[in-house]
Amino acid sequence: MIQSATPPNPAAPQPAAPRVNPLQRIWLREIGMERLWLRPAPAPSRPAAEPQALVSKPVLPAAAPPAEVSARPAVVAPVVAPAAEPAAARPGMPASILNRNGPPPRPAPKAAEEAPAPAPIPVAEAIRNSSLDEMREQVVACEACGLCKGRRNAVFGHGGQPTRWLVVGEAPGEQEDRQGQPFVGRSGQLLDAMLSAVSMSRERDVFITNVIKCRPPGNRNPKPEEIAACSPYLMRQIALLKPERILVLGRFAAQTLLGTDATIGSLRGRIHQLKTDEGLQIPAVVSYHPAYLLRSPVEKARAWQDLQLAARMG
Ligand code: URA
Numbered sequence: 001m002i003q004s005a006t007p008p009n010p011a012a013p014q015p016a017a018p019r020v021n022p023l024q025r026i027w028l029r030e031i032g033m034e035r036l037w038l039r040p041a042p043a044p045s046r047p048a049a050e051p052q053a054l055v056s057k058p059v060l061p062a063a064a065p066p067a068e069v070s071a072r073p074a075v076v077a078p079v080v081a082p083a084a085e086p087a088a089a090r091p092g093m094p095a096s097i098l099n100r101n102g103p104p105p106r107p108a109p110k111a112a113e114e115a116p117a118p119a120p121i122p123v124a125e126a127i128r129n130s131s132l133d134e135m136r137e138q139v140v141a142c143e144a145c146g147l148c149k150g151r152r153n154a155v156f157g158h159g160g161q162p163t164r165w166l167v168v169g170e171a172p173g174e175q176e177d178r179q180g181q182p183f184v185g186r187s188g189q190l191l192d193a194m195l196s197a198v199s200m201s202r203e204r205d206v207f208i209t210n211v212i213k214c215r216p217p218g219n220r221n222p223k224p225e226e227i228a229a230c231s232p233y234l235m236r237q238i239a240l241l242k243p244e245r246i247l248v249l250g251r252f253a254a255q256t257l258l259g260t261d262a263t264i265g266s267l268r269g270r271i272h273q274l275k276t277d278e279g280l281q282i283p284a285v286v287s288y289h290p291a292y293l294l295r296s297p298v299e300k301a302r303a304w305q306d307l308q309l310a311a312r313m314g
Pocket of ligand 1: 173181182184188210
């Protein structure tokens with residue numbers, strides 16, 4: 001036989017209610033034990049000031065940023081690991097309360113032991129939606145290849161917009177690395193003279209840049225992995241600037257942009273059509289690099305023909 005529990009004797013003295021502070025009261029209410037443990041609080045003579053923790057906003061899980069935003073600042077820096085799960089797993093529960101009165105928070109993972117090193121975002125992905133100004137900052141912060149270790153300055157490029165001519169060289173040299181500007185050494189002086197001979201100016205109608213944005217040590221040739229890491233910047237520059245034509249200076253830039261291993265002698269003197277992923281088709285003229293012309297001035301006559309060809313096109 002099941003015996004019923006003894007009914008409470010209303011005359012019996014009530015046990016003293018345990019002392020609880022306001023935070024404990026909230027927690028007891030949260031777990032449904034408030035009525036077992038607490039008597040209704042006597043009406044205060046004046047409203048008690050609420051402890052700060054009680055008015056704190058619910059901690060919402062961090063919203064995932066839009067792809068293009070997340071993608072931007074992290075360019076080539078490692079992706080930031082997602083924030084640890086917030087302590088307030090229940091909606092509407094201020095974390096400060098849970099942390100003090102609730103179950104003990106899960107220990108944060110030890111970064112070195114549990115979190116694998118975040119994979120860097122490939123350049124092409126990181127700059128997919130970047131503006132020119134945003135990409136300039138991304139280039140300055142770029143660590144996509146080893147050239148960042150030895151650079152003083154990354155050299156994004158310089159010029160006017162709208163861009164009539166895009167001039168593409170190889171990579172910054174010592175002076176460019178010092179000043180963060182393209183073609184400012186002796187090659188640059190010759191380039192300026194060549195451009196002014198066809199009434200073009202780097203301030204007004206020409207944007208000058210390089211395939212590689214950081215100086216290779218000792219001006220060595222860029223390595224394939226450096227070209228692969230860096231060339232998305234040039235492709236995006238072309239897509240954003242939409243130049244009327246491209247003047248490609250030197251074998252390295254020509255072979256990279258035109259996807260060929262043909263010699264400069266066979267590529268110069270004619271018009272190539274450069275097709276971009278965005279469906280643009282931009283005429284390109286290949287010519288000798290100014291550094292080569294400084295060493296072989298006899299070729300300046302051919303370079304002059306190339307410039308005239310480019311100038312005649314529009
Ligand atoms: N040579 C290049 O190809 N680019 C520069 O910016 C300077 C020298």
